Amino acid sequence: MSYVTSLKCRECGQEYPITPVHVCETCFGPLEVVYDYARIRKVLTRASIERRPENLWRYRELLPVDDGEPEMGPFSGFTPLLHARRLGAEVGLHKLYIKDDTVNHPTLSYKDRVVAVAITKAREFGFTTVSCASTGNLATAVAAHAARAGLRCYIFMPEGVESGKIVGSTIYGAQVITIRGNYDDVNRLCSEIADKYGWAFVNINLRPYYTEGAKTFGFEVAEQLGWRLPDHIVVPTAGGTILPKVAKAFKEFKELGLVEGSFKIHCAQAAGSAPVIAALHKSSDLILPVKPDTIAKSIAIGNPADGYYVLKAVRESGGWGEGANDAEIIDAIRLLARTEGIFAEPAGGTTLAVTLKLASQGRIKPDEMVVVSITGNGYKTLEAVANIIEQPVIIEARLAEFDALYERLPNGKRAVAGAA
Amino acid sequence: MAIRVRVPTPLRRFTAGIDEVTAGGDSVRAVIEDLEQRHPGMRERLLDGSGELRRFVNIYLNGNDIRFLEQLDSKVKDGDDISIVPAIAGGR
Numbered sequence: 441m442s443y444v445t446s447l448k449c450r451e452c453g454q455e456y457p458i459t460p461v462h463v464c465e466t467c468f469g470p471l472e473v474v475y476d477y478a479r480i481r482k483v484l485t486r487a488s489i490e491r492r493p494e495n496l497w498r499y500r501e502l503l504p505v506d507d508g509e510p511e512m513g514p515f516s517g518f519t520p521l522l523h524a525r526r527l528g529a530e531v532g533l534h535k536l537y538i539k540d541d542t543v544n545h546p547t548l549s550y551k552d553r554v555v556a557v558a559i560t561k562a563r564e565f566g567f568t569t570v571s572c573a574s575t576g577n578l579a580t581a582v583a584a585h586a587a588r589a590g591l592r593c594y595i596f597m598p599e600g601v602e603s604g605k606i607v608g609s610t611i612y613g614a615q616v617i618t619i620r621g622n623y624d625d626v627n628r629l630c631s632e633i634a635d636k637y638g639w640a641f642v643n644i645n646l647r648p649y650y651t652e653g654a655k656t657f658g659f660e661v662a663e664q665l666g667w668r669l670p671d672h673i674v675v676p677t678a679g680g681t682i683l684p685k686v687a688k689a690f691k692e693f694k695e696l697g698l699v700e701g702s703f704k705i706h707c708a709q710a711a712g713s714a715p716v717i718a719a720l721h722k723s724s725d726l727i728l729p730v731k732p733d734t735i736a737k738s739i740a741i742g743n744p745a746d747g748y749y750v751l752k753a754v755r756e757s758g759g760w761g762e763g764a765n766d767a768e769i770i771d772a773i774r775l776l777a778r779t780e781g782i783f784a785e786p787a788g789g790t791t792l793a794v795t796l797k798l799a800s801q802g803r804i805k806p807d808e809m810v811v812v813s814i815t816g817n818g819y820k821t822l823e824a825v826a827n828i829i830e831q832p833v834i835i836e837a838r839l840a841e842f843d844a845l846y847e848r849l850p851n852g853k854r855a856v857a858g859a860a
Numbered sequence: 861m862a863i864r865v866r867v868p869t870p871l872r873r874f875t876a877g878i879d880e881v882t883a884g885g886d887s888v889r890a891v892i893e894d895l896e897q898r899h900p901g902m903r904e905r906l907l908d909g910s911g912e913l914r915r916f917v918n919i920y921l922n923g924n925d926i927r928f929l930e931q932l933d934s935k936v937k938d939g940d941d942i943s944i945v946p947a948i949a950g951g952r
Contacts, residue, residue, distance in 0.1 A: 451916070463946040465870045468905070468916040621923075628920060631945045635869045635879070729927055743925070745947055748915065 443480050444504050447471040447648055450749070458504075460565050460640065462647040470746065471648045473504045481696050486667055489698075494518040496553050496656040498663075502692055503656070504649045505560050512563075512585055513556025515545040517656050521664035521811070527779040531796055535809040537670065538776070539661050541816065542784055547608070548817035549785075550657060550682065551581035557653035558642035559585045567640035568592060573630035574643075576605035577738055577816050582642055583614035594639065598626050601737065604820050622732065622742065643679075651746075654682045658689025661811055662699050669694075669703040671808040672759075674795045676708045676787045676815060677716050678739035680746030683707055686813075687753040706803075707754050707761030708794035710734035710786070714763035716747045720754060721761075727751075735766045735824050736786035738816060760803055764793035770828060772796070773818060783818035791815075863891055863936055866943040874899040883942075888919060889932040891942060906944070907932075916947040 447456040451469030462471055480501045492498045496517025497510050520540045528536035541550040555578070562570050569592040572582045579595045586593035593614035597606065598621055609616050619626045627644075634641040642650050662669055669690055675683040683705060693699045709717045712734030719727045727747040732740035744750070754761055764772070773789035776782050784792070795812050798804045818825070833849075835841040846852040862882050867875050875881050883898065885891035896903040908914050912932070919926045920943040926934045936942070 463868075463870055463916075465873075466905075468870065468914055468946045470916070625923070628918070628943065628945050631868065632866065632943070729925060743918070743947075 442507050443475050443501050445474050445476050448474045460561075460567075460645045462645050470749075473648050473652055475502065475692075477692070477695055484696060484698075486663075486698060489663065496556060496653065496660075499656055499659045502652075502659070502689075503557055504652050505557065506564050510556070510560050512560045512589060513545075513552060516552040516556045517544070518660055519544050521661060522780065522782075524780050524812075527776065530775070530779055531799065532806050533795075533799055533804065533810060534807055535671075536795075537661075537665070537809070537811045538780060538782060539657065539664075539811055539813050540782055541657070542782060542788070542814055542818070547577070547580045547584050548820060549577040549581065550654070550813075550815040551577045552585075553656050554578075554650045554653035554681065555581040555585045555642060558582075558640075558646045558650035559589050559591070561646055561649040562591065562640035562642070563589060565640065569594065569637075569639040571595065571630070571633075571639045571641045572643050573597075573626045573641070576601050576608075576820070578643065579614075579616070580605060580608040580612075580820075583609040583612035586614065587612040596626050596630050596633075598622050602821055602823050604822065608820065622740075627743075643681075651681050651685055654685035655689035655692070657682060657813065658686035659693065661686075662690060662693050665809070665811075667699055669699050669701045670811045672704045672706060672798075672804050672810040673813065674706045674708055674791050674798065674810065675813045676739050676791045677744065677747070677750050677761075678741045678787070680716065680744040680748075680750045682813070682815070684746060684749040684753045687757060703757060704759040705753055705757045706759040706794070706798055707750055708791040709761065709763050710736035710739055710769065710790050711763035711765040712736075713740040713742060715742060716744060716750050717761045717763045719747070720751055725751065734769075734786075736769055736790050738785060738821070739787045739790060760798060760801075762794045762797045764790045764797070768793040770825060773825060776814070777818070782814065784814045785816040785818050785821040786824050787816050788814040788818070862938060863940050863942055865891065865895065866941075868944055868946055870946065871902060871905055871944065874901045874905075885936055887932065887936055888921060888926055888934045888942070891936055892932070918945045918947050919943070920945065 449464035449469045452467045484501045522538050524536045524538050544552040570586045571594040573596045595609045595614045595616045597618050599618045634644045687705050713732035715727050715730045729743040732742045769789040772793035883891045883894040885894045
């Protein structure tokens, strides 16, 4: 690691060497990677970044990997940032942007970022088996990157995950094990397995390195907006990894003199699994675990490991947060698809739905720049919308039948005539 | 009384490296006290200054998070299974 100095406990400040450890021995607090920003400042400039390939390693001095060309994730990251004009016009937000990780490479979710970093680190530490506790997006990402790295892979999931996600891990050659219980049960078991088997669990014993990959989402937003920070960014919260790291990314860029100004970061959760929002609304620091019940399965974590840091990041920036119920999530998925041609999974619907709520509350003004974080592709969760989407019409293969139909359809002849 | 307690890696320095120990007590709090008697140093890692469970520690009683039960006052009986797990893990 050229620019990493140590691991440090976020709670008590105790420092540790760079090893696959994620928990402080003194207070059980989470460990975080510490960088030598003074040295990074000398090499990382806008110009040096802009010269690099368009992937997440663009910002590698701010990632916890050793020197040398990283082999994992050569096409991961640097996903599109679009100005959502049609959506913005419909909802009254003129500077609405979508950061579109639905097309992240290779597994179509923001998890490709954190996994590329984690697998790189696993190889640097000499692990030969990688693993994770996952409801889906993380699993497929770990399986895919492990396959490319030639590492053995074990994936643990709670039963009931969408079939696409199970197939989407097994196809890469990973061994998938489903557990009777929910995500938090799976997590607990995996902590115990990690302890006993000495495997690299990307989101457990490699967690401090893994989570750093999430910063690249924020770095890219700042760079793609033209080296500036948005007024607002709305981020979904499940385990609490991405939101605090996006805030950290913006702060690091400011510290390094790459951007200026301030931002507000807002938290989006599914109403059926919103322990962080509950604590936020009660002005409390204490996050009470909940039993998740929402179609947004990918963000249904009842006991978020980093929930406390989400609250901190939100409050520090003057942001807020809301929950969206299942109907609001589906409506938002359809709205985004219909106006911008982007098909998000329920986590993305959640984030857009919450953005609209914050706007209706007046917390996001019509002329302010707001980025909606879309973290996963809807094609991976077709079950969520399959039952409520309109079924196609069936007619005989005769022109007269189509003529008659076209007269009747609400978006047919009458709609065109009306527009004329 | 025999209650099985699974010990995570960061606490094994108090149990001479052993990952599963036995303890007694009729509540989780009592079991922690008993663990402290047998393996001094454990209690301070689990409970904060006011005697409450530390933020980043989860305790499971027969697979159930005690925060969903009666916290440290959750009743324990012979043959029960307690698992101490650091709270940090996650990501979907």
